[in-house]
Amino acid sequence: MAQVQRPLVIQSHIIRACCPRPARRTTRALFARGNHHHKLHTKTVTDNDISRLASLPLHPLTLADLVKHGRPPLTTQQLLTSANFTLSILPARLAHRIQSLRNLPFIVVSNPHVSKIHSNYIHSLSTLLPWAEQEITTLEEEVKFTEVMADLVQTHANTISILARGFLEARKYISPKDVTRFLDEHLRARIGTRLIAEQHLSLHFSSQPHSEVMHEQDDNPGYIGVIDTKLKPARIVDHCANVVGEICELKYGVRPTVVINGEPEYEFAHIPVHLEYIITELLKNAFRATVESGMERESVEVTIAPLPELLPESTGSDADTISKEKVENEDQGNMDVASQRFTGHTTTTSPTADANILPLKHSTPGVTIRIRDRGGGISPENLAHIWDYSFTTFNDDQASSTLTGSHSGNGMDALNAFSGPGGDGANSLAGLGYGLPLGRAYAEYFGGGIAVQSLWGWGTDVYLSLRGVGRVEGEENGRRR
Ligand code: ADP
Ligand code: K
Numbered sequence: 001m002a003q004v005q006r007p008l009v010i011q012s013h014i015i016r017a018c019c020p021r022p023a024r025r026t027t028r029a030l031f032a033r034g035n036h037h038h039k040l041h042t043k044t045v046t047d048n049d050i051s052r053l054a055s056l057p058l059h060p061l062t063l064a065d066l067v068k069h070g071r072p073p074l075t076t077q078q079l080l081t082s083a084n085f086t087l088s089i090l091p092a093r094l095a096h097r098i099q100s101l102r103n104l105p106f107i108v109v110s111n112p113h114v115s116k117i118h119s120n121y122i123h124s125l126s127t128l129l130p131w132a133e134q135e136i137t138t139l140e141e142e143v144k145f146t147e148v149m150a151d152l153v154q155t156h157a158n159t160i161s162i163l164a165r166g167f168l169e170a171r172k173y174i175s176p177k178d179v180t181r182f183l184d185e186h187l188r189a190r191i192g193t194r195l196i197a198e199q200h201l202s203l204h205f206s207s208q209p210h211s212e213v214m215h216e217q218d219d220n221p222g223y224i225g226v227i228d229t230k231l232k233p234a235r236i237v238d239h240c241a242n243v244v245g246e247i248c249e250l251k252y253g254v255r256p257t258v259v260i261n262g263e264p265e266y267e268f269a270h271i272p273v274h275l276e277y278i279i280t281e282l283l284k285n286a287f288r289a290t291v292e293s294g295m296e297r298e299s300v301e302v303t304i305a306p307l308p309e310l311l312p313e314s315t316g317s318d319a320d321t322i323s324k325e326k327v328e329n330e331d332q333g334n335m336d337v338a339s340q341r342f343t344g345h346t347t348t349t350s351p352t353a354d355a356n357i358l359p360l361k362h363s364t365p366g367v368t369i370r371i372r373d374r375g376g377g378i379s380p381e382n383l384a385h386i387w388d389y390s391f392t393t394f395n396d397d398q399a400s401s402t403l404t405g406s407h408s409g410n411g412m413d414a415l416n417a418f419s420g421p422g423g424d425g426a427n428s429l430a431g432l433g434y435g436l437p438l439g440r441a442y443a444e445y446f447g448g449g450i451a452v453q454s455l456w457g458w459g460t461d462v463y464l465s466l467r468g469v470g471r472v473e474g475e476e477n478g479r480r481r
């Protein structure tokens, strides 16, 4: 099958939305919102559309789904298959989100921020409906569809900070537990939707012979779209420790050191932006606790512990290769076993864990990362709330006082510096109360988890477990032809 041989026809600003890090971060500001809205063909969304689409079964997304179209550059046929796969999944997912927003108490949905999110979903569905009855069969259609994906990703870029603001304003009318239940479901579903759209965007651009993305990926041959098949957790930890260290020094004038031990050379296939988000949030918590308890002479210790049966020498057999058939035969029941084996602890799994989690049954690579600090631990009464969105003990006015938690906090300030994959820059150390619950949502998405062990009066151990995707087919031959 011939490679896509065609000059890049989509405006460069769309590339900004989808190229892999680090270029993505430095150029995101250039991607002005709404530039291309007017050009998209839309179709009015009716209540009928929503209930029809929401009644369709949701496709459970796996990491293997994201790599099954092959290694970039894709052939024309592979690119069309990826577009059609993406198209087959998204409308139902958007309809489910719209329904779930509509099920919130009326006074909450009426909040301008929450209703903004509702109208964003309606907008995105209206750009997808014109495609819903057809198959994408030409490269011209694929280019137009890619513009729809770029619009989708961009429209929802600030969802988390907008929703956080909305729920903060509406907190009189909905309990923290109900907010957490809604956000857990909503933000987990958003992770998958965004991933599907970003993956197609990334595959599209890395299949263009002359695009800048192609050059970046030449330096990074391990990338398949948003997935890095040679992701080294230790490198992410190192990078995040520097970033969080800077923020910490700005706020407190000191920063704890980080020691990485275990197997720093370990690499596996995962999504760098997800890992980066989680590690950043966990290090922020560890750094803040360490400094606020005056223990910065004690390093924060990060241990990289690969699953024993999956050390590099055991991953070479064909049994680890992910094939479509194997993935389709997977069942849901393995996840609990998998997460327990991961941590050796019972991972705190939320009741609303996304039904989309479909772990791979047989030996896929995986790692547990333990982040250990000497920051004094978490009091028993606070421990009960740490997984609630918006629960925080952070208070800018009295940063080092008794650490009494609350569900409102000074979240409005933290909102201005909210971070998240696909969100805005991260400048504050804490305050929104979203770090742990959102980090756990990312970890659990592909069958991992986060477990917190507090030794009150001493320190905290956080176990982040992640499982990657098995060896990607064709990998040993380098790039696929
Ligand atoms: P935020 O950091 O914005 O407060 P998080 O969800 O990240 O929100 O954490 C919630 C709360 O859990 C923190 O405010 C803090 O009280 C507690 N916490 C989390 N990690 C640690 C830690 N390593 N040491 C002590 N307390 C922690
Ligand atoms: K929290």
Ligand code: MG
Pocket: 281, 284, 285, 429, 430, 431, 434, 435, 436
């Ligand atoms: Mg935090």
